[in-house]
Amino acid sequence: MPIPIGYHFSQRFAFPAEKIFEWCTDFDPKDHALMGDKSAKRQITRITDTTIMLKDTFYSSVEAVEKEKLVQLYPKKLFWVSTHLTGPNKYSQFLYQISPHGKSASVLHFTGLHLEYTGKALNKADAKLLANRLHREDAGAWKLLAKAMGKELRK
Secondary structure (H helix, E strand, O other): OOEEEEEEEEEEEOOOHHHHHHHHOOOOOOHHHHOOOOOOEEEEEEOOOOEEEEEEEEEOOOOEEEEEEEEEEEHHHOEEEEEEOOOOOOOOEEEEEEEEOOOOOEEEEEEEEEEEOOOOOOOHHHHHHHHHHHHHHHHHHHHHHHHHHHHHHOO
16 A cells, blocks of 8 residues: 655745746646756647646666656646656645735645555654655755746746
8 A cells, every 4th residue: 555645845936826827837848857857758648728648757777767647727726736647656646736926926835645655664754754855856846947937937
Protein backbone atom coordinates (compact mmCIF):
# COMPACT_ATOMS: atom_id res chain seq x y z
CA MET A 1 0.00 0.00 0.00
CA PRO A 2 1.38 3.45 -0.86
CA ILE A 3 2.30 5.96 1.82
CA PRO A 4 0.66 9.40 1.39
CA ILE A 5 3.01 12.36 1.81
CA GLY A 6 1.36 15.78 1.86
CA TYR A 7 3.12 19.11 1.48
CA HIS A 8 2.43 22.63 0.26
CA PHE A 9 4.07 25.94 -0.58
CA SER A 10 3.32 29.31 -2.15
CA GLN A 11 5.13 31.20 -4.91
CA ARG A 12 4.65 34.93 -5.49
CA PHE A 13 4.62 36.45 -8.98
CA ALA A 14 4.89 40.09 -10.07
CA PHE A 15 2.11 39.71 -12.65
CA PRO A 16 -1.70 39.59 -12.55
CA ALA A 17 -3.32 36.27 -11.67
CA GLU A 18 -5.01 35.72 -15.05
CA LYS A 19 -1.72 36.21 -16.90
CA ILE A 20 0.04 33.77 -14.54
CA PHE A 21 -2.69 31.16 -14.99
CA GLU A 22 -2.43 31.43 -18.78
CA TRP A 23 1.36 31.11 -18.69
CA CYS A 24 1.36 28.18 -16.25
CA THR A 25 -1.25 26.19 -18.15
CA ASP A 26 0.15 26.79 -21.64
CA PHE A 27 2.06 23.50 -21.51
CA ASP A 28 5.11 23.23 -23.74
CA PRO A 29 7.57 20.42 -24.59
CA LYS A 30 10.37 22.63 -23.18
CA ASP A 31 8.79 23.06 -19.73
CA HIS A 32 11.27 20.77 -17.97
CA ALA A 33 14.24 22.72 -19.31
CA LEU A 34 12.79 25.80 -17.59
CA MET A 35 12.76 23.79 -14.34
CA GLY A 36 16.41 22.82 -14.74
CA ASP A 37 16.11 19.39 -16.40
CA LYS A 38 17.29 19.73 -19.99
CA SER A 39 17.16 15.98 -20.72
CA ALA A 40 13.47 15.41 -19.84
CA LYS A 41 10.95 15.18 -22.65
CA ARG A 42 7.26 16.11 -22.65
CA GLN A 43 4.44 15.09 -24.99
CA ILE A 44 1.20 17.06 -24.77
CA THR A 45 -2.20 15.76 -25.88
CA ARG A 46 -5.17 18.14 -25.65
CA ILE A 47 -8.26 16.05 -24.98
CA THR A 48 -10.60 19.04 -24.59
CA ASP A 49 -10.07 22.77 -24.01
CA THR A 50 -9.69 22.06 -20.29
CA THR A 51 -8.39 18.48 -20.20
CA ILE A 52 -4.79 17.69 -21.10
CA MET A 53 -2.68 14.54 -21.01
CA LEU A 54 1.03 15.03 -20.33
CA LYS A 55 3.57 12.27 -20.91
CA ASP A 56 6.87 13.15 -19.28
CA THR A 57 10.05 11.09 -19.66
CA PHE A 58 12.93 11.65 -17.26
CA TYR A 59 16.39 10.20 -17.85
CA SER A 60 18.95 9.14 -15.28
CA SER A 61 22.21 7.27 -15.65
CA VAL A 62 20.32 4.08 -14.78
CA GLU A 63 16.97 4.26 -16.58
CA ALA A 64 14.25 6.31 -18.19
CA VAL A 65 11.14 6.97 -16.10
CA GLU A 66 7.81 7.81 -17.73
CA LYS A 67 4.94 9.57 -16.02
CA GLU A 68 1.54 10.16 -17.57
CA LYS A 69 -0.48 12.94 -16.00
CA LEU A 70 -4.07 13.97 -16.49
CA VAL A 71 -4.44 17.73 -16.04
CA GLN A 72 -7.84 19.32 -15.55
CA LEU A 73 -8.05 23.12 -15.86
CA TYR A 74 -10.62 25.33 -14.14
CA PRO A 75 -9.89 28.71 -15.80
CA LYS A 76 -12.68 30.68 -14.08
CA LYS A 77 -11.27 29.65 -10.72
CA LEU A 78 -7.59 30.03 -11.80
CA PHE A 79 -7.14 26.46 -10.59
CA TRP A 80 -5.84 23.18 -12.01
CA VAL A 81 -5.30 19.60 -10.88
CA SER A 82 -2.61 17.22 -12.08
CA THR A 83 -3.07 13.51 -11.37
CA HIS A 84 -0.35 10.96 -12.10
CA LEU A 85 -1.91 8.05 -13.96
CA THR A 86 1.30 6.04 -14.44
CA GLY A 87 4.84 6.07 -13.15
CA PRO A 88 6.53 5.46 -9.84
CA ASN A 89 4.11 7.73 -7.94
CA LYS A 90 0.90 6.61 -9.63
CA TYR A 91 -2.25 8.36 -8.37
CA SER A 92 -0.32 11.18 -6.73
CA GLN A 93 -2.25 14.42 -7.12
CA PHE A 94 -1.21 18.06 -7.20
CA LEU A 95 -3.45 21.12 -6.83
CA TYR A 96 -2.55 24.58 -8.12
CA GLN A 97 -4.51 27.73 -7.25
CA ILE A 98 -3.57 31.23 -8.41
CA SER A 99 -4.82 34.09 -6.20
CA PRO A 100 -4.67 37.79 -7.06
CA HIS A 101 -2.44 39.86 -4.80
CA GLY A 102 -3.45 43.38 -5.71
CA LYS A 103 -3.87 44.39 -9.37
CA SER A 104 -0.37 43.55 -10.58
CA ALA A 105 0.74 40.54 -8.53
CA SER A 106 -0.44 37.05 -7.66
CA VAL A 107 0.41 33.99 -5.61
CA LEU A 108 0.44 30.32 -6.58
CA HIS A 109 -0.75 28.03 -3.76
CA PHE A 110 0.49 24.49 -4.35
CA THR A 111 -0.76 21.43 -2.47
CA GLY A 112 0.80 18.06 -3.18
CA LEU A 113 -0.29 14.55 -2.28
CA HIS A 114 2.66 12.35 -3.21
CA LEU A 115 2.06 8.60 -2.97
CA GLU A 116 5.26 6.76 -2.11
CA TYR A 117 5.42 3.08 -3.02
CA THR A 118 8.37 1.97 -0.90
CA GLY A 119 7.23 -1.53 -0.06
CA LYS A 120 8.01 -0.78 3.60
CA ALA A 121 6.49 1.44 6.23
CA LEU A 122 8.02 4.87 6.77
CA ASN A 123 8.33 6.12 10.31
CA LYS A 124 7.27 9.71 11.04
CA ALA A 125 10.82 11.03 10.84
CA ASP A 126 11.46 9.45 7.42
CA ALA A 127 8.08 10.63 6.13
CA LYS A 128 8.90 14.18 7.27
CA LEU A 129 12.31 14.01 5.57
CA LEU A 130 10.64 12.90 2.33
CA ALA A 131 8.02 15.66 2.60
CA ASN A 132 10.78 18.23 3.17
CA ARG A 133 12.75 16.95 0.14
CA LEU A 134 9.66 17.03 -2.11
CA HIS A 135 8.79 20.51 -0.87
CA ARG A 136 12.34 21.75 -1.54
CA GLU A 137 12.46 20.20 -5.04
CA ASP A 138 9.03 21.42 -6.16
CA ALA A 139 9.35 24.89 -4.63
CA GLY A 140 12.80 25.15 -6.27
CA ALA A 141 11.34 24.21 -9.66
CA TRP A 142 8.68 26.91 -9.27
CA LYS A 143 11.32 29.51 -8.40
CA LEU A 144 13.01 28.66 -11.72
CA LEU A 145 9.66 28.86 -13.51
CA ALA A 146 8.94 32.25 -11.91
CA LYS A 147 12.30 33.53 -13.16
CA ALA A 148 11.65 32.25 -16.71
CA MET A 149 8.12 33.63 -16.58
CA GLY A 150 9.39 37.05 -15.56
CA LYS A 151 11.81 37.16 -18.47
CA GLU A 152 9.14 36.10 -20.95
CA LEU A 153 6.30 38.30 -19.69
CA ARG A 154 8.44 41.45 -19.41
CA LYS A 155 9.20 41.36 -23.15
